[in-house]
Amino acid sequence: MSVKILITGGCGFIGSHVVRQFVMKYPDYQILNADALTYAGNPENLRDIEHYPNYVFRQTNIVDEKAVEELFQSFRPDAVIHLAAESHVDRSILSPLDFVYTNVIGTVNLLNAAKRIWIDEKNNSASRLLFYHISTDEVYGALGETGYFTEDTKYDPHSPYSASKAASDHFVRAYHDTYGLPVVISNCSNNYGPNQFPEKLIPLFIHNIIHKKPLPVYGDGLYTRDWLYVKDHAEAIDLIFHRGKTGETYNIGGHNEWKNIDLVKLLCRLMDQKLGRPKGESEKLITFVKDRPGHDRRYAIDASKIQRELGWKPSVTFEEGLSLTIDWYLENTEWLQHVTSGEYMKYYQKQYEQ
Ligand code: NAD
Numbered sequence: 001m002s003v004k005i006l007i008t009g010g011c012g013f014i015g016s017h018v019v020r021q022f023v024m025k026y027p028d029y030q031i032l033n034a035d036a037l038t039y040a041g042n043p044e045n046l047r048d049i050e051h052y053p054n055y056v057f058r059q060t061n062i063v064d065e066k067a068v069e070e071l072f073q074s075f076r077p078d079a080v081i082h083l084a085a086e087s088h089v090d091r092s093i094l095s096p097l098d099f100v101y102t103n104v105i106g107t108v109n110l111l112n113a114a115k116r117i118w119i120d121e122k123n124n125s126a127s128r129l130l131f132y133h134i135s136t137d138e139v140y141g142a143l144g145e146t147g148y149f150t151e152d153t154k155y156d157p158h159s160p161y162s163a164s165k166a167a168s169d170h171f172v173r174a175y176h177d178t179y180g181l182p183v184v185i186s187n188c189s190n191n192y193g194p195n196q197f198p199e200k201l202i203p204l205f206i207h208n209i210i211h212k213k214p215l216p217v218y219g220d221g222l223y224t225r226d227w228l229y230v231k232d233h234a235e236a237i238d239l240i241f242h243r244g245k246t247g248e249t250y251n252i253g254g255h256n257e258w259k260n261i262d263l264v265k266l267l268c269r270l271m272d273q274k275l276g277r278p279k280g281e282s283e284k285l286i287t288f289v290k291d292r293p294g295h296d297r298r299y300a301i302d303a304s305k306i307q308r309e310l311g312w313k314p315s316v317t318f319e320e321g322l323s324l325t326i327d328w329y330l331e332n333t334e335w336l337q338h339v340t341s342g343e344y345m346k347y348y349q350k351q352y353e354q
């Protein structure tokens with residue numbers, strides 16, 4: 001009997017890589033991608049696999065309790081991989097409630113529906129409903145110059161985004177501790193790679209360099225992030241899904257810390273080379289702007305648990321991953337143009353509203 005997996009947020013950046021990985025690598029699995037198609041959801045991200053026989057898309061808003069219940073009752077998943085979220089910190093500062101609705105209430109709606117299926121199927125020995133929640137290192141707050149986030153680091157979120165993700169993590173653990181629902185959580189550092197919406201640092205700056213627009217560096221530019229290539233994150237999710245221990249948390253990170261300003265200068269150098277522009281041309285676009293309120297100074301993940309227990313480590317260096325990412329954006333100008341113009345919404349209408 002094939003395994004039925006419900007993946008939420010599969011039309012987003014990380015979700016699309018996870019959906020592709022599961023659909024292509026496991027032809028025996030049935031994958032249902034449930035996504036509301038917010039501004040961040042782009043069906044074009046999955047154009048190459050949308051006709052696979054083991055893949056189905058269902059437009060669903062996880063805030064809609066009834067729609068979630070109907071989805072679970074009709075599909076009756078064996079497992080849920082939950083990625084749907086409002087994901088951008090700057091948007092959360094402008095509009096915190098959207099983050100509460102999707103990240104907190106949406107997650108609880110999924111937990112309730114999963115719990116009902118799990119209780120129904122509990123006596124069926126073949127059933128192993130697993131609720132896998134994808135989360136972020138931002139729940140741990142900010143580090144100083146030294147130290148790393150481990151799975152035991154106390155939660156200390158600062159932005160409305162990270163507060164909403166922390167709340168969702170707590171609910172997932174509460175459903176495990178209170179009702180016994182089988183859950184697993186992973187907390188990952190900053191992802192980069194193909195298909196990332198150009199509001200996040202790396203794709204926004206690639207877009208702006210192409211168009212010779214200013215590169216707005218927040219504050220003094222000395223904020224540090226730990227960057228991971230998105231396909232390495234999808235690999236880690238695959239491993240945790242299949243071999244992670246129920247009830248556990250796994251931190252995922254790239255061992256790859258960069259101060260924002262150093263990263264931006266590297267990006268400028270690589271882009272000048274690839275675009276055949278004179279050395280130093282793109283660095284002139286760097287513009288220091290007002291800081292993000294509540295800006296966390298440094299994130300860095302201790303990923304030794306997933307390495308030790310599951311044998312995972314990143315497969316590409318940052319220079320390789322960044323080069324692949326820039327090449328992808330330069331080769332996929334149509335994708336970038338559709339996203340920045342809003343054209344990608346029409347792709348959705350053509351495919352799914354007939
Ligand atoms: P994204 O913004 O690119 O995609 C989010 C997806 O969720 C979109 O397809 C969107 O349409 C969908 N969505 C949003 N609200 C929804 C709703 N109410 N109902 C159904 N679908 C909805 O996000 P991402 O960067 O791919 O992040 C995916 C997950 O990974 C999130 O949970 C995020 O917190 C987590 N995460 C992201 C990063 C990162 O660096 N991007 C790092 C660690 C963890």
Ligand code: DAU
Nearest residue numbers: 087088089136137138189190199200201216217218223260
């Ligand atoms: O750490 C994991 C998190 O990484 C994820 O949970 C989030 O979903 C994801 O958006 C990301 O959050 P960040 O806030 O770290 O990512 P962002 O790309 O927005 O910013 C990266 C750094 O660059 C941060 O220090 C802010 C800075 N920045 C960002 C933008 C968009 C700038 O200096 N200028 C910018 O224009």
